[in-house]
Amino acid sequence: MKIAIDFHIHTALSPCGDEDMTPNNIIGMSVLKGLDAIAITDHNTIENCDACMTVGLKHNLIVIPGMELQTKEEVHLLCLFKNLSAAKEFQSKVYEKMSIKENLSELFGKQIIYDDKDQPVGENRRMLISSVNMSLEEAFRDVDLLEGVVIPAHVDKSSYSIIANLGFIPPNLPISIIEISKNGNHGALMEKFHFLQRYKSLRNSDAHYLHDILERESFIEVEEKSIFGILEALKAGNIIGGS
Known part of the structure; x- marks a missing residue:
């Protein structure tokens, strides 16, 4: 079964996310655009996933709980989880290794937590855009233990990507899929970094x-239209569009 997806969406909980990025607005726009499944991937947190998943259920849209983790190497990774419980368990590990510095909302933007009615129920005071004291290897290990999937984010970008920061992809990392930006030039990227063709x-x-x-x-091609089916498809590399 072929489904249309977007697995890298920020809410207003990310300090760089627009305040219109509320659960109902995101789900409504995703449905309007004809998507079958999305992932909510705020910076170093999953605290708006619950509300987005609740709204998604009402609109028959699959919402995967996720996070855009910033490792200690300053590499962004998309971490996708099988359920909210697994995502919360990973978040606890991330919060333990996060700086105690507070967010400067006047400089970086507010970090708003919403309920499923788009009502603000809190503000995350942590500096979510900072690196977490967790290595790439630790991130892959911990997400794998929770039966999740890790995808290196926007490898074509000049900052916060595994290519920009390391110059290569460590062969010991169990990577099968990489993310390219919405407007990234796939052909030029593959020509410049031949090793990405694998x-x-x-x-x-x-x-x-x-x-x-x-x-x-x-x-992507899935056998089952569910979070489980999507994660299994990603692990198998069943990508049929988006390159």
Whole structure:
């Protein structure tokens, strides 16, 4: 079964996310654009996943709980989980290794937590855009133990990507899929870094604004239309669009 996806969407909980990125707005726009499944991937936190998943259920949209982790190497990783419980367990590990510095909302933006009615129920005071004291190896290990999936984010970007920061992909990391930015040039990237051709590539939006969310342009093949089916497809590299 072919489904249209966007697995890199930020809510207003990410300090760089627009305040219009509320659960109902995100789900509504995703449905309007014809998507079958999305992932909520705020910076170093999953605290808006619950509300987004609740709204998603009402609209028959699959919402995967996720996180865009910033490792101690300053590499961004998309971490996708089988359920909210697993995502919360990983979040606890991340919070333990996060700086005690507080967010400077006047400089970086607010970090708003919503309920499923789009009502603010809190503000995360942690500095979510900082690196977590967790290595790439630790991140892959901990997500794997929770039966999740890790995808290196926006490998074509000049900052916060595994290529920009390391210059290569460590062969010991169990990577099968890499993410390319919404407007990234896949051909030019593969020509510049030939070793990337061994990986399947997935295009996501990295949406911080509602209009950024993908149309029906990035696809995967699943045997079962569910979070479990999607994670299994990603582990198998069943990417059929988005490159």
